[in-house]
Amino acid sequence: MQLGLIGLGKMGGNMRERIRRAGHTVVGYDRNPEVSDVKSLEELVEKLEAPRTVWVMVPAGTATQGVIDELKDLLSEGDTVVDGGNSRWTDDEKHAAELGVKGIGFVDAGVSGGVWGLENGYALMVGGDKEHVERLRPVFDALKPEGPYGYVHAGRVGAGHFSKMVHNGIEYAMMQAYAEGWELLEKVKSVDNVREVFRSWQEGTVIRSWLLDLAVNALDEDEHLNQLRGYAEDSGEGRWTVEAAIDNAVPLPAITASLFARFASRQDDSPQMKMIAALRNQFGGHAVEKKD
Amino acid sequence: MQLGLIGLGKMGGNMRERIRRAGHTVVGYDRNPEVSDVKSLEELVEKLEAPRTVWVMVPAGTATQGVIDELKDLLSEGDTVVDGGNSRWTDDEKHAAELGVKGIGFVDAGVSGGVWGLENGYALMVGGDKEHVERLRPVFDALKPEGPYGYVHAGRVGAGHFSKMVHNGIEYAMMQAYAEGWELLEKVKSVDNVREVFRSWQEGTVIRSWLLDLAVNALDEDEHLNQLRGYAEDSGEGRWTVEAAIDNAVPLPAITASLFARFASRQDDSPQMKMIAALRNQFGGHAVEKKD
Amino acid sequence: MQLGLIGLGKMGGNMRERIRRAGHTVVGYDRNPEVSDVKSLEELVEKLEAPRTVWVMVPAGTATQGVIDELKDLLSEGDTVVDGGNSRWTDDEKHAAELGVKGIGFVDAGVSGGVWGLENGYALMVGGDKEHVERLRPVFDALKPEGPYGYVHAGRVGAGHFSKMVHNGIEYAMMQAYAEGWELLEKVKSVDNVREVFRSWQEGTVIRSWLLDLAVNALDEDEHLNQLRGYAEDSGEGRWTVEAAIDNAVPLPAITASLFARFASRQDDSPQMKMIAALRNQFGGHAVEKKD
């Protein structure tokens, strides 16, 4: 089938390649002319036969909203837009309503796979009406990994991004789990080759996983991670997961702890621990560490 | 080679079978005469040629200590004892010292694999002096999964159980990660087939793992886990992990949150939340829920 | 001075009384005619001389928005509206802008004091432009406790509710602190009069506080809180505090733990712990507790 694809960055570029390998036609647009197939969204829309399908793969928030706004003007009744970026699930309902006014369908697709997706396939979590989702099936089939897994129509509009968001929340806590265990093993003296302990866990254990394999890769490159700083960004989904939990009164202690650990990792000094130091000094005369 | 194996329960019985399949001789002893090969520890020791190797696979704590005490009397210089149970790593040094007085070697082995070990192999994390560990290699090779993983000589005496303990701590937080995500997905209305979302994650995602496969198995048996109570025991290693972290001043927020969630799951009512309710009532006149 | 007061519930009714005791004129309106001084908002506005000051003390969200909308129509340039309810700070900027279109001033006031406020005074945290805040000073002085504390002009519009929200977040964690300690003391056998331990802490300790005094009151009424269920509602500010922390990448582990403990207290059974039980059963054959 024919697909318009907007956004050809690290993810979008590889996805174009994987969809083409499956025999489909992709007309890609990116603001960077070196990777773009067309010069404008107008040209992209012109090159597609109606009913058109356009996959949006740009940063969540303002950029996605801008593209949705433009597509609303350029597309026609019966066309379908897929948002495959990392949009917040609450934006999906808004976008579906905006496009729905003109009879344009909307599907949200959470996409996992990172730099490994081109070869292994991308896991897809999709939300939307059945009629819109089914039209996209050939593209989903091209993107997903071989075999029975890696694709789900999770529910109505928003369900795709919501599922992907929860996936990332789980990912935060799994990474934190390995990270905490690794720090503890590195700290004790009786264990003298932590890397080999991690490697041994890759078979026969309860905690074997793809993330564990990646941890071993990382330790093979830098056994004690001496070259790294203990600094971690977060990309939004972890925050949204906790916010969704709060909206639904669901306790998420491990996922939230993982998010907060990232926040703390980005602070040069901890304001709250200054207050702790100040209070200890006030009541107990405990020494404080003054800044240099 | 020849091995004495003490404790033929769910784990020990399967391990005897797997070692025998590899062509070794196992003399097994259990208090239950129906599964035991010999009638007493004395008989077990008599049946083994010196230098003997005896694997202890009984519950941690008093039971293990009792067997160690008996073996200290029955065995001779040059023999080796392996503790493959879930002993606390701090017990290992004590046992090594007690047996060392008579020149008996000691190795600690953390064993993972559960009910799947007989067919898939047991992951082994081993601590002890190189000479004692090397004598056991044929048995370790028989027990471990095929391939390059599933076995590590982690360090000195205690390092095996310490590594296994951390493995279990990580396991707690990974399980908690999936559990939190599952509860949140089940709670929201837009996602209408959470089980299929979990199934889809088994390929192409960052969070694919053996535990995820098990979660899907569980959901296939009981889609919303309606037949279960939200009640979880803990077997000691999680507690020890947090205690080791405290000893080493290592923050373990996600693992500890997972342990506390289990504690809370076992309370019919939460005393601390009674105090919260009482305080809210005191300052704000907020309604409290009285017991029936 | 003259004040219109909308909302005469548990808080508003007592505040009317305290302001009147200070010699000011209060025209109160409530949907409940039994407590209302006037029959309608129109009548309330008519009874006040310009420039008018109207204090809104109704539930946050829809109710407050409705009153703001009506006041926008009824009031005139130079009048001032105070929102003393538990509104989210993000609503304040919206309300200030809406009213500002007509030249009506807006002040947000976080109010603490609960059922004790009538006698002891209400702590007030206020946000808004200096000119609007200063006009309200006589009312603030009437409401606040005697002495140098209990009132602050915290900053621009929104700062009052934001400060009150953080106050409540701190309150959550302080209550949780006492509650955790109480549960632990109740659990151990060596301590045989926990209530007296709490009472003793009221002087000379680092943890003496008004909340501790309330805890002792509660224990005097019901020594082991046997008559209560461990069930706690939350009123919004705790959730907003965590959301504000997420917006600002500030780690709040203790406050968030306190919020999650309340969420968990309201669940008949824990879905996430069902998943933990299911997973333990899958890999280890651990017994699960079936529902009756």
Place this chain on the structure above:
Amino acid sequence: MQLGLIGLGKMGGNMRERIRRAGHTVVGYDRNPEVSDVKSLEELVEKLEAPRTVWVMVPAGTATQGVIDELKDLLSEGDTVVDGGNSRWTDDEKHAAELGVKGIGFVDAGVSGGVWGLENGYALMVGGDKEHVERLRPVFDALKPEGPYGYVHAGRVGAGHFSKMVHNGIEYAMMQAYAEGWELLEKVKSVDNVREVFRSWQEGTVIRSWLLDLAVNALDEDEHLNQLRGYAEDSGEGRWTVEAAIDNAVPLPAITASLFARFASRQDDSPQMKMIAALRNQFGGHAVEKKD
């Protein structure tokens, strides 16, 4: 009455002074001859009439054990030893048993008050047999604050230190509560005088407390705590509180979070966050921060 007091440091020295002001006789011993009343423990014991009462106020652990061992030799049946240091409650039973062999009584006393105790009195939480505790009442009365609070006979041997330990655990979480709130207020732009917000809370609020007063003192000395590093030690009781909770399967999320925040504050770089950074880089090509 007559009291021997061993350990005349920051706490012990002030306690000697407060007991003397109440008209009692104190024979103090310290390794530092400049503050000591006698040259040796032998001399101290000689100066006291039987039945003797000796208060031990030295660092917990080895130092306390050493003094207990010496006193066991020097004292006689009918004498009583009080351990007023920060000993772990589990040590108390051991010490009581060791001294009990010779008929020497033992009382444990948790003491709170810090540098403010000399003037305001020390809060005392006491464990032991009634007959031993009652003999000490004159000293307890001298040390405690005036009024009905500040003293409790909490239960059997160990109950005093256990109660004091829980007091400190609560203290950790209360300090963390204020610290988290302070950091959040400092971070947002709408609130422009956080110190005055804290000051205002000292009357009429739910969160007024002695610790809040100290926080205001600290902010008066250094409004944004710019001169401090966010670094906090811990003195043992927080760790023991969490260990006691684990022993008793009591969830303590807020207290534990507070302890872990201190651990993290003492790390130059976070090993676990290195692992998070490494994993993010592995699966997503996310940039890592290399060390300079």
